Amino acid sequence: MTSPITTPITTPSTEGIRLSKRVADILKCSRAEAEQVIVGGWVKVDNVVVDEPAHRVQNQTIDVHSTAQRGKVPLLSVILHKTAGQSCLPQSHTNVWKSLTPDMRSNQDRSGITLTPRLQKLLQCAAALEDAATGLVVLSEDPAMLRKLLDERTPLEHEMLAEVQGSVSPDQLHDMCPTGLKTSISSATPEKTGLRMAFKGYQPGYAAGVIENTGLRLIGLKRVRMGRVLMAPLSPGQWRALMPYERF
Numbered sequence: 001m002t003s004p005i006t007t008p009i010t011t012p013s014t015e016g017i018r019l020s021k022r023v024a025d026i027l028k029c030s031r032a033e034a035e036q037v038i039v040g041g042w043v044k045v046d047n048v049v050v051d052e053p054a055h056r057v058q059n060q061t062i063d064v065h066s067t068a069q070r071g072k073v074p075l076l077s078v079i080l081h082k083t084a085g086q087s088c089l090p091q092s093h094t095n096v097w098k099s100l101t102p103d104m105r106s107n108q109d110r111s112g113i114t115l116t117p118r119l120q121k122l123l124q125c126a127a128a129l130e131d132a133a134t135g136l137v138v139l140s141e142d143p144a145m146l147r148k149l150l151d152e153r154t155p156l157e158h159e160m161l162a163e164v165q166g167s168v169s170p171d172q173l174h175d176m177c178p179t180g181l182k183t184s185i186s187s188a189t190p191e192k193t194g195l196r197m198a199f200k201g202y203q204p205g206y207a208a209g210v211i212e213n214t215g216l217r218l219i220g221l222k223r224v225r226m227g228r229v230l231m232a233p234l235s236p237g238q239w240r241a242l243m244p245y246e247r248f
Helices: 019-027 031-039 143-150 170-175 206-212
Strands: 005-008 043-045 061-064 077-082 124-126 134-140 157-165 181-188 192-200 218-226 239-241
Touching: 019 031, 019 043, 019 061, 124 143, 134 143, 157 206, 170 181, 192 206, 206 218
Parallel strands: 134 218
Antiparallel strands: 005 061, 043 061, 077 134, 077 239, 124 134, 157 192, 157 218, 181 192
16 A cells, blocks of 8 residues: 555644645645545544544644545445345435445455444445345446446446245246246256246346245345345355546
8 A cells, every 4th residue: 555645734723724724735726525435444644534624733643645636536436235025215214324334344345444333324325136035236326437337328237136936837937037027947946946047137026026026035135246246155144345547
């Protein structure tokens, strides 16, 4: 990891100055850009991350991570392995945002980003899953990313794994392949059958409805891919930040 930009602060004011003003001076950037750097968790005051732009500083040492050169920082997007029962609605008591804790962060995450509570509140969920489903969920603060994930004109391909009770007949498999939906059998035992489904765009309830309309009983549904981004190797409940080079 590259070394941070470090500068000591001295000011005669007993109240100090706003952290955003000092960071703007350090980075030679606008106050708005400095606030984005602070909210993004890239600034430490006396070696403690501070995400409040209005925080007052006097003679503390300010460290700005070297990623935040001239106030330009990547907007955060994370992927999460949602577990059954979690909700993609922020007002729910079991929402997926509650999984964004340090202990649930994957050791595959190499972003260096500090996910502060203030930054976490900026993340919006795109292409939500129903509560009973599991798998890949995307949360982002990037407007361009959110537009891409929700664009109905050029929808992303979603890959789902489903389990149904019992065996699947050829006719049932055929009925699960309407226009735009490709369904194949990935595993089969007398007790249950695994299905792989791929289709453009995602509406909660669509895949389950296609399956149940054939008379099959759905046991489990998991999203494993959106576009070119795979959920693997995240374990249930784990999350990681998307790297700038990753594209859906």
